[in-house]
Amino acid sequence: MFGHDGEAVHVSAPAVPGGDQRSDDAAAAPGDEKRAGIPIDESGEHLGIVRSRAVGASRDLPQVQDGAELLLSRRSDVELSRRGQLLVPRLRSQRVAKGNFTMLELDGHEVRLSNPDKVYFPKPGWTKLDIARYYVDVTEAALVHVRERPTVMKRFVNGIMEDPIWQKRVPQKVPGWLQTGTVAFPSGRTAEELVANDAAHLVWAVNLGVIDFNPWPARRGDLDHPDELRVDLDPTPGIKWDAVRRTAMVVRDVLTEHGLRGYPKTSGSKGIHVNVRVEPSWDFLEVRRAALALAREVERRVPKLATAEWWKEKRHGVFVDYNQNARDRTVASCYSVRPTPDARVSCALDWDEVPDVEPEDLRLDTVRDRLATVGDPAADIDEHAGSLEGLLDLARRDEEEGLGDAPWPPHFPKQKGEPKRVQPSRDRDRPTHRGRAGDPQPGGPPPGTRTGGLQRGFGSKPRTGQGYEDEFED
DNA sequence: GGCGCTT
DNA sequence: AAGCGCCAACGCCCG
DNA sequence: CGGGCG
Numbered sequence: 001m002f003g004h005d006g007e008a009v010h011v012s013a014p015a016v017p018g019g020d021q022r023s024d025d026a027a028a029a030p031g032d033e034k035r036a037g038i039p040i041d042e043s044g045e046h047l048g049i050v051r052s053r054a055v056g057a058s059r060d061l062p063q064v065q066d067g068a069e070l071l072l073s074r075r076s077d078v079e080l081s082r083r084g085q086l087l088v089p090r091l092r093s094q095r096v097a098k099g100n101f102t103m104l105e106l107d108g109h110e111v112r113l114s115n116p117d118k119v120y121f122p123k124p125g126w127t128k129l130d131i132a133r134y135y136v137d138v139t140e141a142a143l144v145h146v147r148e149r150p151t152v153m154k155r156f157v158n159g160i161m162e163d164p165i166w167q168k169r170v171p172q173k174v175p176g177w178l179q180t181g182t183v184a185f186p187s188g189r190t191a192e193e194l195v196a197n198d199a200a201h202l203v204w205a206v207n208l209g210v211i212d213f214n215p216w217p218a219r220r221g222d223l224d225h226p227d228e229l230r231v232d233l234d235p236t237p238g239i240k241w242d243a244v245r246r247t248a249m250v251v252r253d254v255l256t257e258h259g260l261r262g263y264p265k266t267s268g269s270k271g272i273h274v275n276v277r278v279e280p281s282w283d284f285l286e287v288r289r290a291a292l293a294l295a296r297e298v299e300r301r302v303p304k305l306a307t308a309e310w311w312k313e314k315r316h317g318v319f320v321d322y323n324q325n326a327r328d329r330t331v332a333s334c335y336s337v338r339p340t341p342d343a344r345v346s347c348a349l350d351w352d353e354v355p356d357v358e359p360e361d362l363r364l365d366t367v368r369d370r371l372a373t374v375g376d377p378a379a380d381i382d383e384h385a386g387s388l389e390g391l392l393d394l395a396r397r398d399e400e401e402g403l404g405d406a407p408w409p410p411h412f413p414k415q416k417g418e419p420k421r422v423q424p425s426r427d428r429d430r431p432t433h434r435g436r437a438g439d440p441q442p443g444g445p446p447p448g449t450r451t452g453g454l455q456r457g458f459g460s461k462p463r464t465g466q467g468y469e470d471e472f473e474d
Numbered sequence: 475g476g477c478g479c480t481t
Numbered sequence: 482a483a484g485c486g487c488c489a490a491c492g493c494c495c496g
Numbered sequence: 497c498g499g500g501c502g
Contacts, residue, residue: 166490411492422495
């Protein structure tokens, strides 16, 4: 096993002079990232460790190497707190020797990994170094989905048991070689986000506590025109995994019939994602509109299986979350490790694997071997950019039949044509609403307000698990 | 996790 | 040198 | 103000 024993990691080597805040390295040109062929071994040397320090820190701590066992056995560090509906053990803090670090040589840059032995996944004992090692080993496959894309950093600074810190803007002080891209939010505000173009960038982010990468669906060169439509399938509570797989197969059919090729992957949590590479010729509004049309079509075909309803109280089955295609929404990228207790990976699949795939088999400790043996089913996604016209035609037909826009997520300004953004059960003007005696009778919706007709196919989504979710409770 | 200011 | 405070998303709609 | 939703 690639270990958290620490020994292999703390390879002594001549110190390398200089800090890591230099800016002399020219930024690699987009697309020509190079990485030394790195054999997988147990020594840690394949990571290009050039320098490290490992000392026992606090008086009450043994050596850093024992950190994992210490963490797992210290019940006094556990508190119960309410998270969702369940009482979940929460770690108050990690007890890791302070000041330890490892310097990695990647892509011609020195990347510092602080606290490499800090346990991020308590159950299997995987550490920050294990995560870095994973990403170095799968760099080629992972980069396909993050390269040139501004990326949100969801930082699990204290491992998966604690809530993450969301960080869009890169820190003020970063290495000179770090690549970034400036995105504009719907409000007009902007943020300079990470653009992870090589292994050094991936590991730099891992050092800050990043476990999964959440890139924009558009590339730095044209951030107003997404080149990826994302189909996010998420089962509502109680829905079997097989329903998700079967829904994915329906998604495949709808995409194919509209001239598009989908690339399925496990979400690493409870769902499946299907990424669709499209020509960057449509804006966010249009991509979301296409995604909404697709979601509604899937629901029409298998109404007992799938739903495109935004409001949870109206969802049944597998939710097709069209809203993940709104500007500023992101989804964990392919080959990202997910913050689940068993360190699942969002792993690309061939369509013929989908009917039988079991997400628990695809983990931080198994996906590198899978890539080496069966290869990467998503490797050619960039060679198959399609047109959105087919789905937009479908959207047009829906609209002609009276289906308007569907609700947008919180934080977004009210959109033109958007229906009332309120939970149906709380809508005063709900058609079937029975007011109490004395209440005014609102009648129907405000006249002239609706361009469309029926409220059918409004979509929504129950969240795709970020973090530690109840279904993973031990 | 990192920085900058204070002991 | 160690300790401490502080910071690290999006920010609207509806009742 | 609380609740919607990822």
